[in-house]
Amino acid sequence: MPAVTVFGLGFVGLTTALGFSHLGYTVYGIEVDERRKEILRSGQLPFVEPYMDEVLKEHLGKDFFVCDDVKRAVQKSDYIYYCVGTPYGKDGAADLTYLFSAIDTTIEALTDANGNPLDDKFRCLVTKSTIPPSTTSDKIVPYVKSKGKIADNLGICNNPEFLREGKCWEDFINSDRIVIGVDKKKSKELMGKLYEPMGRPIFFVSHSTGEFIKYLSNTLLATLISYSNEMAQVADTIGGIDVASAFKILHMDKRWNGCNMTSYVYPGCGYGGYCLPKDTCALLSQSEVKGYEPAILREVINTNANRPRIIASNITKDLPKDACIGILGLSFKPESDDVRDTPASKIIKELMAMGYSNIVAYDPIANKEFAFRFPDIKITLLDSARDVYQKADVIAITTAWKEFKEVPKFGDKKIFDCRYML
Numbered sequence: 522m523p524a525v526t527v528f529g530l531g532f533v534g535l536t537t538a539l540g541f542s543h544l545g546y547t548v549y550g551i552e553v554d555e556r557r558k559e560i561l562r563s564g565q566l567p568f569v570e571p572y573m574d575e576v577l578k579e580h581l582g583k584d585f586f587v588c589d590d591v592k593r594a595v596q597k598s599d600y601i602y603y604c605v606g607t608p609y610g611k612d613g614a615a616d617l618t619y620l621f622s623a624i625d626t627t628i629e630a631l632t633d634a635n636g637n638p639l640d641d642k643f644r645c646l647v648t649k650s651t652i653p654p655s656t657t658s659d660k661i662v663p664y665v666k667s668k669g670k671i672a673d674n675l676g677i678c679n680n681p682e683f684l685r686e687g688k689c690w691e692d693f694i695n696s697d698r699i700v701i702g703v704d705k706k707k708s709k710e711l712m713g714k715l716y717e718p719m720g721r722p723i724f725f726v727s728h729s730t731g732e733f734i735k736y737l738s739n740t741l742l743a744t745l746i747s748y749s750n751e752m753a754q755v756a757d758t759i760g761g762i763d764v765a766s767a768f769k770i771l772h773m774d775k776r777w778n779g780c781n782m783t784s785y786v787y788p789g790c791g792y793g794g795y796c797l798p799k800d801t802c803a804l805l806s807q808s809e810v811k812g813y814e815p816a817i818l819r820e821v822i823n824t825n826a827n828r829p830r831i832i833a834s835n836i837t838k839d840l841p842k843d844a845c846i847g848i849l850g851l852s853f854k855p856e857s858d859d860v861r862d863t864p865a866s867k868i869i870k871e872l873m874a875m876g877y878s879n880i881v882a883y884d885p886i887a888n889k890e891f892a893f894r895f896p897d898i899k900i901t902l903l904d905s906a907r908d909v910y911q912k913a914d915v916i917a918i919t920t921a922w923k924e925f926k927e928v929p930k931f932g933d934k935k936i937f938d939c940r941y942m943l
């Protein structure tokens with residue numbers, strides 16, 4: 522049975538690691554965040570993700586190991602997976618620092634002091650992190666080649682991940698398709714073997730095609746969301762239009778109905794979370810670097826950037842500056858405690874910039890994470906939607922948690938349904 526090392530034990534890395542353990546492989550997890558390692562070693566998840574806690578308990582210490590000895594893990598492995606973050610870098614480009622640092626660690630583990638390979642084993646280095654098209658061929662392959670003879674023993678691949686937070690396990694195990702960007706025949710063979718037991722459709726493509734497919738997916742989702750928000754703005758400007766009904770009736774078209782995409786063709790607070798914002802910017806940046814200015818992508822980003830300001834000015838219309846504003850929902854989407862690039866943070870910042878400082882908020886699971894990630898946002902976090910309702914003069918629903926459907930029953934205060942969910 523092959524062994525796999527996974528660098529980065531976040532949403533994608535932990536899911537990948539446990540997914541491969543589930544297939545019967547031995548998996549070594551490498552993580553630089555000591556707090557995250559400690560939490561995982563105690564059998565807990567560092568984030569909220571349905572079902573994964575059970576899978577973690579099943580595999581931890583049996584065929585999934587959270588390792589400190591990186592060298593040993595890499596040396597024993599046939600596949601080295603990179604699932605580290607690729608956050609916003611300069612001018613919106615993807616920051617590849619974590620990725621190259623993990624590649625350096627890998628090569629150090631496989632070579633002696635003179636840079637010669639320690640063994641003859643062929644290993645696949647697989648980037649699962651989202652990286653802009655041409656990164657593997659323009660940057661990773663030449664970088665690995667610059668390390669000398671070891672490059673002959675390494676197959677450089679990418680294997681983009683399409684999972685959704687909140688459905689990580691389900692999406693990984695029952696993935697619609699497995700995309701593998703490869704160039705060497707040997708890598709293709711080994712990658713095919715790795716995924717064969719999963720029984721999902723596998724597509725071998727060029728390195729840049731593999732990378733591009735991931736951005737096609739994320740930028741299309743971002744485009745649908747920005748389109749929907751722009752249409753909501755058009756409707757509000759024209760007036761007399763029930764936006765929520767209009768979109769729901771649009772969804773009844775056979776071409777949309779049942780295709781599971783309708784949540785993206787619906788207005789709200791703008792796209793957020795770890796992926797769509799940074800990936801849309803990264804593709805725009807990569808295209809510009811290569812010489813083409815994609816006008817649609819630029820407007821998708823602008824529309825999204827404007828959304829929090831539009832929402833904040835709707836909420837504050839005729840509202841005195843000392844009024845208390847209640848925010849319901851802090852995570853970027855329901856059933857998740859992920860607050861990275863969450864629209865709620867941007868709306869709150871807009872409100873504060875407009876001079877509103879009396880803000881109370883509640884999220885069913887993300888209060889703690891929000892306080893941790895945004896120490897500069899000085900708001901009062903409360904324990905329930907009812908507490909927020911009682912304290913606030915006006916209320917804004919910024920994440921579509923089901924429990925917020927009950928809020929209108931609390932009384933007759935003004936509620937801004939920024940998610941069109943009531």
Ligand SMILES: NC(=O)c1ccc[n+]([C@@H]2O[C@H](COP(=O)([O-])OP(=O)(O)OC[C@H]3O[C@@H](n4cnc5c(N)ncnc54)[C@H](O)[C@@H]3O)[C@@H](O)[C@H]2O)c1
Binds near residue numbers: 620622652683685
């Ligand atoms: N979150 C998603 O829904 C999702 C979906 C598909 C693809 N992706 C992509 O997958 C990648 C990871 O995303 P994520 O949400 O899992 O991020 P994350 O921030 O949850 O996890 C990344 C982890 O990598 C660790 N790390 C950084 N450098 C490291 C190193 N040198 N060695 C070991 N660990 C290291 C970090 O400490 C962190 O725990 C990104 O490129 C992202 O765009 C994310």
